Amino acid sequence: ETGVTQTPRHLVMGMTNKKSLKCEQHLGHNAMYWYKQSAKKPLELMFVYSLEERVENNSVPSRFSPECPNSSHLFLHLHTLQPEDSALYLCASSQVASGGTNEQFFGPGTRLTVL
Amino acid sequence: AQKVTQAQTEISVVEKEDVTLDCVYETRDTTYYLFWYKQPPSGELVFLIRRNSFDEQNEISGRYSWNFQKSTSSFNFTITASQVVDSAVYFCALSEWGSARQLTFGSGTQLTVLP
Numbered sequence: 001e002t003g004v005t006q007t008p009r010h011l012v013m014g015m016t017n018k019k020s021l022k023c024e025q026h027l028g029h030n031a032m033y034w035y036k037q038s039a040k041k042p043l044e045l046m047f048v049y050s051l052e053e054r055v056e057n058n059s060v061p062s063r064f065s066p067e068c069p070n071s072s073h074l075f076l077h078l079h080t081l082q083p084e085d086s087a088l089y090l091c092a093s094s095q096v097a098s099g100g101t102n103e104q105f106f107g108p109g110t111r112l113t114v115l
Numbered sequence: 116a117q118k119v120t121q122a123q124t125e126i127s128v129v130e131k132e133d134v135t136l137d138c139v140y141e142t143r144d145t146t147y148y149l150f151w152y153k154q155p156p157s158g159e160l161v162f163l164i165r166r167n168s169f170d171e172q173n174e175i176s177g178r179y180s181w182n183f184q185k186s187t188s189s190f191n192f193t194i195t196a197s198q199v200v201d202s203a204v205y206f207c208a209l210s211e212w213g214s215a216r217q218l219t220f221g222s223g224t225q226l227t228v229l230p
Contacts, residue, residue: 033218042119043206043220088158103150104218106160 002026004107006091012113013081021076021110023091031096032074033104034066037088049074050096081114088112117142119209121221128197129229136192136224138207144168149183149190150208154223160206166190197228 004025013019025032031050035043048055049068056066063085065077074091088111092104118141128134140149151163164174166183174181178195194201207221 040222042222045218090158090160092160103162103165105162106152108157108159111158 004091004093004105006089006107006110008110009108010111010113012115013078014115015081015083017081018077018079020078021089021091021112023074023076023107025072025074025091025093025105025107027093027095027105029093029095029105030071031094032068032071033092033094034074034076035090035092037090037109039087043090047076078112081112083114086112086114117144117209117211117219119207119219119221121205121207121224123224124222125225125227127227127229130199131196133193133195134197134226134228136194136205136207136226138190138192138221140188140190140207140209142188142209142211144211146211148210150210150218151181151190151192152206152208152220154204154206156203163192194226197226199228199230202226202228 007022011019033048034046036046037043046057046060046064047066063080067075067077076089088109090109091107094104095102120139123137126134147168149166152160153163154160164181171183171185180193182191190207204223204225206223208218210218
C-alpha cells in the first residue's frame, strides 16, 4: 500500500449504530487530519493530530470521536449520528516541520450515509 | 480570519480550450502558503502545487500554470489545451506559516471539459 488509505470506502449506518472509520498513511508523516466534505460546502477540518498533539474544530459534535494510536493510523469513531452527518469523510497526512507547512496528502475518502 | 473565495462554481469548456480558475484569498498573515488540489470523481484530493507568499514567480508545469498576484490577493490556475481528463473539482487553499492546522479551502470549482 502506498500513500493514504481509508476503509471502508462506503458506509451506510442507522442513527443508533456505532461504527469507526480507519485511515492509514504510508508516507512517514507526523501529522494526520480528518475532514468532512458535504455537498456544496467547503472542506471542513474536523481534527488534527500533529506531533502527538490533538487539535479540534470546536464546532464538531461530540458524536464524532477521533483516535490516533500512532503516527500512521487515525480512526474516527461514530455514534448516534444524524442524517445531516452524511458526507464524504477525508483523511490526510503531512510532514510538519518547524517554520514551514507542507502539503497534505489525502486518502480516497469514506462516503457515509446515515439513515 | 482566513478566507478563500472561488467565485466560479462551475465551468464548462470544450476540449483544447484554455481555462482559468480564479482564487482570491484573505489573510492577516504576512507569510503564508497557497495550494491547489484536484478532486476527480473518485473523491481523492490530488495535490497540484504549493506556493510561498514571498515567492511571486509564476510557475508552469506542462499544461498547468499558476499566476500569483500578491497585490490583488489572487492565485489563479490556468489549464492550457484542456482535456476531458481534466474534468474535476479544483480547490484552492491557504495555510498560515508554520502550522499544520489552518488549511482553509475554497468551495471549489467544478470544471467540465466536453469532448
